[in-house]
Amino acid sequence: MTTAPHYWQGAFVADEEAARRLADLPALAAEVLAEPLPAETVLNACARLADSLRSAGDPVRSRLLAELAADGLDAGEAAAVLDEIAGAVDRPALERKLRRELGALRPERLVRPDARETVFEAWAPVGLLVHIAPGNAAAVAPLSVVEGLLTGNLNVLKTSSGDTLLAQHLLAALADADPTGAIARRTVALRFPSGRTDWLRLLCEPADAVAVWGGEEAVRSVAELVPSGCRLVEWGHRISFAYLTRDAWSDTATLDALAADVCRLEQQACSSPQVVYLDTEDETEVFAFADRFATHLAAASAASPRPVLDPAEHAEITTAELLARLEEHLGLTRVLAAEDGSWRVLADTRPALAASPLNRSIWVKPLPRASVMAVLRPMRRYLQTAAIGADRADTARLAQAVLAAGVLRVTPVGAMLDSYHGEPHDGVYALQRYSRRVAVRTDAAFATTACLDDLAGPQALPAAPGGPLLDKPGVQEQLRTLAPEHAHLYFRSGGSSGAPALSVFTNADYDTQMRASANGLLAAGFDPARDRAANLFYCGGMYGSFISFFSILERLNATQLPIAAGPDHAATAEALVAHRADTVFGMPSYLWQLFHDQGAVLRAYGGIRKVFYGGEHFTAEQRRVLTEEFGVESIRSAAYGSTDLGPLGYQCTHAEGSVHHVLTELHTLEILDPETDRPVPAGQPGRLVFTTRTRAGQRLERYQIGDLGRSVDGPCPCGSHTPRIELLGRHGDVVRVGTYFLNVRRLMTVAEEHLGYRGELQLLVDADPVREHLTVRLDERYAPAPEAALDVFLATVPELASATAESLLTCTVETVPTSAFDRTPTSGKLRTVVDRRPATA
Numbered sequence: 001m002t003t004a005p006h007y008w009q010g011a012f013v014a015d016e017e018a019a020r021r022l023a024d025l026p027a028l029a030a031e032v033l034a035e036p037l038p039a040e041t042v043l044n045a046c047a048r049l050a051d052s053l054r055s056a057g058d059p060v061r062s063r064l065l066a067e068l069a070a071d072g073l074d075a076g077e078a079a080a081v082l083d084e085i086a087g088a089v090d091r092p093a094l095e096r097k098l099r100r101e102l103g104a105l106r107p108e109r110l111v112r113p114d115a116r117e118t119v120f121e122a123w124a125p126v127g128l129l130v131h132i133a134p135g136n137a138a139a140v141a142p143l144s145v146v147e148g149l150l151t152g153n154l155n156v157l158k159t160s161s162g163d164t165l166l167a168q169h170l171l172a173a174l175a176d177a178d179p180t181g182a183i184a185r186r187t188v189a190l191r192f193p194s195g196r197t198d199w200l201r202l203l204c205e206p207a208d209a210v211a212v213w214g215g216e217e218a219v220r221s222v223a224e225l226v227p228s229g230c231r232l233v234e235w236g237h238r239i240s241f242a243y244l245t246r247d248a249w250s251d252t253a254t255l256d257a258l259a260a261d262v263c264r265l266e267q268q269a270c271s272s273p274q275v276v277y278l279d280t281e282d283e284t285e286v287f288a289f290a291d292r293f294a295t296h297l298a299a300a301s302a303a304s305p306r307p308v309l310d311p312a313e314h315a316e317i318t319t320a321e322l323l324a325r326l327e328e329h330l331g332l333t334r335v336l337a338a339e340d341g342s343w344r345v346l347a348d349t350r351p352a353l354a355a356s357p358l359n360r361s362i363w364v365k366p367l368p369r370a371s372v373m374a375v376l377r378p379m380r381r382y383l384q385t386a387a388i389g390a391d392r393a394d395t396a397r398l399a400q401a402v403l404a405a406g407v408l409r410v411t412p413v414g415a416m417l418d419s420y421h422g423e424p425h426d427g428v429y430a431l432q433r434y435s436r437r438v439a440v441r442t443d444a445a446f447a448t449t450a451c452l453d454d455l456a457g458p459q460a461l462p463a464a465p466g467g468p469l470l471d472k473p474g475v476q477e478q479l480r481t482l483a484p485e486h487a488h489l490y491f492r493s494g495g496s497s498g499a500p501a502l503s504v505f506t507n508a509d510y511d512t513q514m515r516a517s518a519n520g521l522l523a524a525g526f527d528p529a530r531d532r533a534a535n536l537f538y539c540g541g542m543y544g545s546f547i548s549f550f551s552i553l554e555r556l557n558a559t560q561l562p563i564a565a566g567p568d569h570a571a572t573a574e575a576l577v578a579h580r581a582d583t584v585f586g587m588p589s590y591l592w593q594l595f596h597d598q599g600a601v602l603r604a605y606g607g608i609r610k611v612f613y614g615g616e617h618f619t620a621e622q623r624r625v626l627t628e629e630f631g632v633e634s635i636r637s638a639a640y641g642s643t644d645l646g647p648l649g650y651q652c653t654h655a656e657g658s659v660h661h662v663l664t665e666l667h668t669l670e671i672l673d674p675e676t677d678r679p680v681p682a683g684q685p686g687r688l689v690f691t692t693r694t695r696a697g698q699r700l701e702r703y704q705i706g707d708l709g710r711s712v713d714g715p716c717p718c719g720s721h722t723p724r725i726e727l728l729g730r731h732g733d734v735v736r737v738g739t740y741f742l743n744v745r746r747l748m749t750v751a752e753e754h755l756g757y758r759g760e761l762q763l764l765v766d767a768d769p770v771r772e773h774l775t776v777r778l779d780e781r782y783a784p785a786p787e788a789a790l791d792v793f794l795a796t797v798p799e800l801a802s803a804t805a806e807s808l809l810t811c812t813v814e815t816v817p818t819s820a821f822d823r824t825p826t827s828g829k830l831r832t833v834v835d836r837r838p839a840t841a
Helices: 015-023 025-032 039-054 059-070 075-089 091-102 140-150 166-176 197-204 216-223 252-267 283-302 311-328 369-382 392-405 472-479 507-523 545-555 569-578 588-597 599-605 620-630 744-755 786-796 798-805
Strands: 006-008 011-013 119-125 128-132 154-159 187-191 209-214 231-236 239-244 273-278 333-337 344-348 361-366 383-389 409-412 435-441 489-492 502-505 532-535 559-561 583-586 610-613 634-637 640-642 646-650 659-662 667-672 686-692 703-712 724-730 734-737 740-743 761-767 772-779 809-816 833-835
Touching (some): 006 015, 006 166, 011 015, 015 025, 015 197, 039 091, 039 140, 039 166, 059 075, 075 140, 128 140, 140 154, 140 187, 140 209, 154 197, 209 216, 216 231, 239 252, 252 273, 252 283, 273 283, 283 333, 283 344, 311 333, 369 392, 383 392, 392 409, 502 507, 507 545, 507 646, 569 588, 569 599, 583 588, 588 599, 588 610, 588 620, 620 634, 667 703, 734 761, 740 744, 740 798, 744 761, 744 786, 772 786, 786 809, 798 809
Parallel strands (some): 154 187, 209 231, 239 273, 344 361, 383 409, 532 559, 532 583, 583 610, 610 634
Antiparallel strands (some): 006 011, 646 659, 686 703, 703 724, 734 740
């Protein structure tokens, strides 16, 4: 283990080198802050660090345990500290913190907070952030730096000369967990005494913000070094108390819980109780309670080992106790203390808030609720936690009273030192104190731009993970062991490619996905300020399309008609006309039926300008009909996605056919050879394999979703640098029949180009003991005679002609009404291939 006391951008250095580098700190800040630090990079590194801290025998854990042991902690206490840190930096905790404090997992991205306006906002780093840490809390310093990293700052930490190198080694381990090196470049941790004012001045003079822990004197000494305009973030000493009504102070369990709070951490935490207030004016009740509580405190103290006090702590306790004993002669106080000095209860008839000498020392005072504001408000700058012991109604009323007086947090008795992920600290969100809210206002030229960063340059994306590929059965297997906290929202797939499969999301994951898809819809040309959207996706049976697009449109603050697909086309058309819908969302097969069943009504209306579809594709001929006969101006994919993974891609206004941009803020994409698990050359077709990076509970890594596609090289005319792919269909669109492979899309192209066909096409595959049989099913409204259609297919599809000539296959064409096509019952999606051959063992 290194003996150098300072960690500087990936290396441990001695005093002389640290001093040299400190002189160049302003130049370093300008250099480092020129490159953004994605929050996702920090989340990934923190998750790896948390795993190391929890793994017995891991070198990182062993090294940090040794540092804690050097600080006098026993093995159990040291392990508890590392577990606490691991829980604080693990991905779920930090994601919750980001969502709660900054509103998103990628707060650094310039996005539109109101999709109706072309104004972009983001949380930007404050810049050079200096952390001056306390000497009494091992976990505070590195966790503050993690907060500074999440907000993209260059962080310089100063720890006390009396501290171990725990913070330095922990931050070094965090930097080592980041393969990009970005965290190391933004992390400096120095250990030196506060009396070394020349170093403190070199830290503070170029700083954009200084976070300092300590009492008034410590904060004042730092404030004198902070330049004008620098943000001073004070995390000062605070006082906390318990407040009990008569029912609560008579309850044995409440007193046991309060005594436990007094003994935890020897009252060293700001949230530890230093005073117990009773809702009374009666001095006899105060003294009687002190007698009762002393027995509970004695029992709690005996159950937990008490550390050896240093002379200063012992002197402070002795002084406070002696003064209180002197005032006993005046009838003002009563002192109850252990013979061995391990605890003491100091009862006082005066309500004024007083600091305890700590180390299991507690004041008991009267404070009738009518006097709460008068007594506590003068001390509002120092108040932190109040534990209230009362019934439900009194708890609500007393919480209002103490919060108005200046208290920052209210807890149950016995939980004063507990916290939850994302909890405000001292009345503020740390991530907001370490950030700036920035805005860019643009004009109508940016109407289809959802994120300004996508125009600036390509994102640096995490590499795809290694390991085996995942398929749908593997996803379903994961669901059997999914923890309840990761299972909030249940969806089933439409079942177009097999039996419906279950997908489960957390509400937070769902929100992240819907916001990403909403941004994609802006890029596709949807205008939430003007468009009147009818949601005509299918609904019910746990199918997600209608619900998802309801959520997407809601997040866009759009005008929405949540009609849903249904059999009564006349009623749907009537609603579209009556409510002046000009944009429709739905499955192509359903929208095609609607436009033709209600053709006269919709042609006369002529108000549908935009069509957004999902799940299937419109053919070129269908697009022509919608454009020329119904006046539709824009036909685009609403989203490319899957039920398991959620939204995967989006179209921009320059996308042609099935080309989509990849939602890289959610997923990493690989394109693998159809036969092997190797990447294909750029532009070549392959299997689409996605790794989702924003999913709690499930590890959907290298998931092959059954789609084929190829990358599209070159810049997109829309200006976005996010990668593009062209979708080439599903594996299910290709069927092996008569020893040959037939692609449904190929047959559809032939029907369009040679038959002028503009309806749907479906393949039925059967078999008898002699040979297999293929039926090409066409919509009778648009198809020629079956015999003529068959001749064209045999003449233009060599595989079909060869299989028929070799007597491996018989082929027929049938024309049927649209209602005869097989569709999935949940989504209404057309089943392009209906394989009715008996299953083979």
